[in-house]
Amino acid sequence: MGTAADLAALIRDRGPAVVLTGAGMSTESGVPDFRSSSGLWAEVDPFEVASIDAFRRDPLRVWRWYGPRIAGLLAAEPNAGHVALAALERSGHVRGVVTQNIDLLHTRAGSVDVTEVHGSIARFTCLACGGEEALAPVLAQLELREAPVCAACGSILKPGVVMFGELLPPDAMLRAELLCREAPLLLVVGSSLQVWPVAGLPNETLSAGGAMAIVNLDETPYDAHAAIIVRDGSGPTLAAVAGALA
Numbered sequence: 001m002g003t004a005a006d007l008a009a010l011i012r013d014r015g016p017a018v019v020l021t022g023a024g025m026s027t028e029s030g031v032p033d034f035r036s037s038s039g040l041w042a043e044v045d046p047f048e049v050a051s052i053d054a055f056r057r058d059p060l061r062v063w064r065w066y067g068p069r070i071a072g073l074l075a076a077e078p079n080a081g082h083v084a085l086a087a088l089e090r091s092g093h094v095r096g097v098v099t100q101n102i103d104l105l106h107t108r109a110g111s112v113d114v115t116e117v118h119g120s121i122a123r124f125t126c127l128a129c130g131g132e133e134a135l136a137p138v139l140a141q142l143e144l145r146e147a148p149v150c151a152a153c154g155s156i157l158k159p160g161v162v163m164f165g166e167l168l169p170p171d172a173m174l175r176a177e178l179l180c181r182e183a184p185l186l187l188v189v190g191s192s193l194q195v196w197p198v199a200g201l202p203n204e205t206l207s208a209g210g211a212m213a214i215v216n217l218d219e220t221p222y223d224a225h226a227a228i229i230v231r232d233g234s235g236p237t238l239a240a241v242a243g244a245l246a
């Protein structure tokens with residue numbers, strides 16, 4: 001176990017850090033944690049609304065769930081943790097962020113080097129013709145209809161978020177592996193490291209001789225390998241770290 005002050009000292013000694021973030025990073029912004037029993041999946045069957053098979057079978061049904069969800073994500077604000085990571089990147093203490101989150105909160109907080117291994121709501125793709133659409137025109141369409149369609153062929157667009165049954169975007173995953181392999185220090189925040197292949201990323205750092213630190217409320221399979229574990233919320237912890245390193 002450790003404190004935010006211990007973590008700040010570790011980053012000063014062993015950084016810059018690559019930061020790997022999960023759902024716990026965004027819960028303080030009011031974004032529900034997909035995996036917790038009180039989260040989003042307690043209310044719906046994920047395979048009915050967030051699997052690629054469900055999308056191919058009935059995209060309109062998927063969009064009846066996704067449309068309000070996207071509006072909810074955009075109504076959320078970056079929290080103190082997101083703001084702190086952006087400041088730590090500007091001061092050279094953070095090399096980049098690898099995130100499982102699709103909510104764009106890191107980018108909105110000012111982080112520049114963000115690798116989104118589960119995709120994001122910034123882009124939408126057409127499975128029929130390969131076309132792409134950005135968020136703003138999709139939001140404009142959602143004011144008029146339940147599901148946005150491809151400008152080129154009229155098919156219903158798919159959110160650029162990795163659905164159950166889909167592979168992770170290979171470019172993002174390769175970049176994440178490279179960042180983690182080259183990281184002198186990997187800082188895991190708000191992820192219990194249960195979801196593969198992202199759960200394998202700390203091995204890239206550790207097997208290359210890098211150090212690891214964890215900020216998470218729950219245990220992870222890597223706790224025995226962490227130089228420091230802070231069992232506290234990501235917002236207050238990262239804000240204290242950024243304050244100590246400012």
Ligand code: ZN
Pocket residue numbers: 126127128129130131150151152153154155
């Ligand atoms: Zn199309």
